[in-house]
Amino acid sequence: MRDVARLAGVSTSTVSAVLNGTVPVRPERKKRVLDAITALDYLPDTIARGLKTGKTNAIGVVVPDITNAFYPEVIRGVEVTAQKAGYSVLLCDSNEDPHREEEHLNTLFSRRVDGVLLACCADSTAYGNTFRGRFPVVFVDRVPPMMLEGTVASDNVQAGSVATRHLIDLGHRQIAMLAGHLGLSPHRDRLEGFRKVMQEKHLPILDEYLISGDVQIEDGLEACRQLLELKQPPTAIMASNNKLLLGVLELLAQRTIRVPQQISVLGFDDYLWNRYFNPSLTAVAQNTFEIGKSGCELLLELIEQDQEEEPVLRSVRIPTELRIRNSTAAPSA
Amino acid sequence: MRDVARLAGVSTSTVSAVLNGTVPVRPERKKRVLDAITALDYLPDTIARGLKTGKTNAIGVVVPDITNAFYPEVIRGVEVTAQKAGYSVLLCDSNEDPHREEEHLNTLFSRRVDGVLLACCADSTAYGNTFRGRFPVVFVDRVPPMMLEGTVASDNVQAGSVATRHLIDLGHRQIAMLAGHLGLSPHRDRLEGFRKVMQEKHLPILDEYLISGDVQIEDGLEACRQLLELKQPPTAIMASNNKLLLGVLELLAQRTIRVPQQISVLGFDDYLWNRYFNPSLTAVAQNTFEIGKSGCELLLELIEQDQEEEPVLRSVRIPTELRIRNSTAAPSA
DNA sequence: CCAAAATATCGAATCGTTTCTACGTCGCTT
DNA sequence: AAGCGACGTAGAAACGATTCGATATTTTGG
Numbered sequence: 001m002r003d004v005a006r007l008a009g010v011s012t013s014t015v016s017a018v019l020n021g022t023v024p025v026r027p028e029r030k031k032r033v034l035d036a037i038t039a040l041d042y043l044p045d046t047i048a049r050g051l052k053t054g055k056t057n058a059i060g061v062v063v064p065d066i067t068n069a070f071y072p073e074v075i076r077g078v079e080v081t082a083q084k085a086g087y088s089v090l091l092c093d094s095n096e097d098p099h100r101e102e103e104h105l106n107t108l109f110s111r112r113v114d115g116v117l118l119a120c121c122a123d124s125t126a127y128g129n130t131f132r133g134r135f136p137v138v139f140v141d142r143v144p145p146m147m148l149e150g151t152v153a154s155d156n157v158q159a160g161s162v163a164t165r166h167l168i169d170l171g172h173r174q175i176a177m178l179a180g181h182l183g184l185s186p187h188r189d190r191l192e193g194f195r196k197v198m199q200e201k202h203l204p205i206l207d208e209y210l211i212s213g214d215v216q217i218e219d220g221l222e223a224c225r226q227l228l229e230l231k232q233p234p235t236a237i238m239a240s241n242n243k244l245l246l247g248v249l250e251l252l253a254q255r256t257i258r259v260p261q262q263i264s265v266l267g268f269d270d271y272l273w274n275r276y277f278n279p280s281l282t283a284v285a286q287n288t289f290e291i292g293k294s295g296c297e298l299l300l301e302l303i304e305q306d307q308e309e310e311p312v313l314r315s316v317r318i319p320t321e322l323r324i325r326n327s328t329a330a331p332s333a
Numbered sequence: 334m335r336d337v338a339r340l341a342g343v344s345t346s347t348v349s350a351v352l353n354g355t356v357p358v359r360p361e362r363k364k365r366v367l368d369a370i371t372a373l374d375y376l377p378d379t380i381a382r383g384l385k386t387g388k389t390n391a392i393g394v395v396v397p398d399i400t401n402a403f404y405p406e407v408i409r410g411v412e413v414t415a416q417k418a419g420y421s422v423l424l425c426d427s428n429e430d431p432h433r434e435e436e437h438l439n440t441l442f443s444r445r446v447d448g449v450l451l452a453c454c455a456d457s458t459a460y461g462n463t464f465r466g467r468f469p470v471v472f473v474d475r476v477p478p479m480m481l482e483g484t485v486a487s488d489n490v491q492a493g494s495v496a497t498r499h500l501i502d503l504g505h506r507q508i509a510m511l512a513g514h515l516g517l518s519p520h521r522d523r524l525e526g527f528r529k530v531m532q533e534k535h536l537p538i539l540d541e542y543l544i545s546g547d548v549q550i551e552d553g554l555e556a557c558r559q560l561l562e563l564k565q566p567p568t569a570i571m572a573s574n575n576k577l578l579l580g581v582l583e584l585l586a587q588r589t590i591r592v593p594q595q596i597s598v599l600g601f602d603d604y605l606w607n608r609y610f611n612p613s614l615t616a617v618a619q620n621t622f623e624i625g626k627s628g629c630e631l632l633l634e635l636i637e638q639d640q641e642e643e644p645v646l647r648s649v650r651i652p653t654e655l656r657i658r659n660s661t662a663a664p665s666a
Numbered sequence: 667c668c669a670a671a672a673t674a675t676c677g678a679a680t681c682g683t684t685t686c687t688a689c690g691t692c693g694c695t696t
Numbered sequence: 697a698a699g700c701g702a703c704g705t706a707g708a709a710a711c712g713a714t715t716c717g718a719t720a721t722t723t724t725g726g
Contacts, residue, residue: 001712011676013714014676015713017675026722043442045445045711046440046443046445047384047445047712048384049713052714066405066409069405076399089423089424089425090421091394091412091424092412093408107379110378110379111421246609272576272579335682345683345707349684349685352683355684357704358705359703378681381684382683384713385683385711670725672722673721675720677716680713680716681714683711684711685709687706688706689706692703692704695699695700696698
């Protein structure tokens with residue numbers, strides 16, 4: 001910056017004024033400064049600027065597992081929105097480990113990010129005081145219990161309802177749900193949606209049709225095995241998570257049970273390739289990009305609002321969409 | 334930091350000495366400092382430190398499309414390695430747009446990252462001078478032509494060879510390749526591998542069996558349509574990219590052509606769900622995590638080596654692995 | 667055409683660290 | 697018992713920007 005000032009024959013304050021447009025600069029000198037900037041191909045040091053202004057124009061994004069295809073799409077929504085507003089994104093993967101998550105949050109604080117988007121991991125400890133006075137935080141996708149504001153997620157209760165209703169409308173009465181990890185809000189909410197609709201329709205919810213726990217492929221496989229061994233196996237299975245669903249499909253393939261003729265299968269999260277499965281999969285699609293975008297927008301609002309006034313927190317629910325394909329059908333007589 | 338110093342009754346230099354262990358501090362005072370740090374729950378300001386030391390302990394990662402399942406796995410490898418070494422990751426998505434890529438590189442320079450991992454986009458301009466004197470760069474996955482060092486990618490020539498050999502060994506002679514975008518090194522290299530093996534085996538390479546261009550689902554669909562309309566359609570199709578493959582599968586499903594009975598199909602990049610397709614897909618798997626890890630390691634070496642000495646660049650090729658499943662079989666008589 | 671008002675520019679202090687130099691203190695040696 | 701290293705510690709100057717009060721320049725009005 002000093003070099004630019006010297007070359008343009010002005011002071012650094014003037015260069016700064018040109019750069020930020022905070023203060024008027026006479027056109028002739030402005031041009032000299034701009035020329036000097038291109039001549040030296042000078043780019044301001046964001047680090048130094050951040051130190052002085054107390055604002056880094058960077059946000060942290062913490063996800064539990066970036067290889068879960070759900071999160072990259074969310075991140076894309078965040079990235080686009082952040083970039084448009086002139087923010088950079090620091091990416092952290094907690095690998096579903098609360099300890100690592102906390103480390104990441106400390107690092108992010110150390111780097112003085114302006115705010116954080118957090119998809120917390122399964123057994124995260126209570127937050128509350130971790131953030132107190134550090135930075136604004138918006139929870140995305142996974143919302144800790146009792147966190148009523150500053151959150152963006154799919155409307156998972158509705159998602160669970162819609163899926164259940166679809167199966168009932170097809171004529172299913174014995175519906176099983178692999179509910180996933182009930183410590184995580186999306187799974188908890190989908191189960192709630194399921195329960196609600198079953199009650200509305202006066203259908204019994206059988207304990208043995210409700211399986212919760214971990215959400216890996218093997219868990220889905222094992223759960224499906226249990227269901228098939230029941231005296232009265234379900235005619236439809238909903239899996240609250242992509243990997244559980246794969247496990248279910250694997251077991252059904254092993255036993256050469258035909259979908260949807262012998263059993264209907266439905267999943268949450270709709271990925272590009274779900275259409276290309278055979279049969280193509282019925283699923284409740286989340287608007288992942290929108291989750292990221294909304295989350296980022298909410299966070300930027302929190303960041304840019306006056307520190308004085310009471311934070312205007314919102315809680316956003318993004319609608320989901322049932323995509324009916326060929327893995328669900330009326331139950332066989 | 335001043336507060337910590339005051340509370341511990343020492344100078345800020347001493348606090349700094351305790352923090353960095355650069356200079357010995359008497360145990361008794363060290364304890365007082367550490368106590369003060371926990372009492373005030375002080376975390377040093379990485380921004381200020383970076384300004385002073387000229388080192389940010391941050392690296393940039395630029396990918397062309399984070400929703401392409403390949404990259405999140407690479408990023409995971411990067412993230413883990415970076416975190417272990419005390420570096421943070423700034424994520425940038427160029428969305429296959431060279432202009433945006435350049436913007437991102439400027440931002441990263443402005444933020445004074447210590448180095449950058451770059452998976453460049455299709456029509457990136459020559460680099461060379463963009464980086465000159467800015468920061469070390471390691472290319473991952475996609476290597477610009479003539480870039481001989483400071484690169485990490487799969488051994489795509491070998492990948493192409495292995496795939497081709499597999500099909501030939503099954504008895505195929507009419508093999509088509511959807512070669513993808515020849516401006517991108519992975520696609521170019523796979524095609525080269527294909528060519529090499531076909532020549533070795535003295536098999537003709539027919540122009541109409543070689544289709545290059547964009548790499549979206551529709552492109553695969555269209556290319557497959559062309560192939561099927563030939564007087565002599567191929568008995569096997571290899572698709573150089575995941576989405577091309579989906580397009581192929583879609584068209585084959587539309588025409589109810591059975592895989593592998595009527596035609597064999599093979600892809601590159603092996604994803605979790607490839608096993609669960611029906612038929613399960615034969616594919617050449619890349620070691621994505623390792624690409625990220627190696628790339629990051631190479632970059633950290635470049636960063637941490639003495640600025641004076643000549644940079645010791647390496648070019649790493651990660652082996653691939655053919656996973657034979659049910660989408661390839663001997664051609665029907 | 668000059669004083670006053672308005673506008674533009676400059677210099678210096680500052681953000682929170684690190685690091686260099688200078689100084690103080692302690693324990694040995696003789 | 698005094699002097700000399702060795703070892704610790706403190707103070708102050710930087711890093712590269714922003715920003716504020718002070719000063720210089722231009723414009724305006726009478």
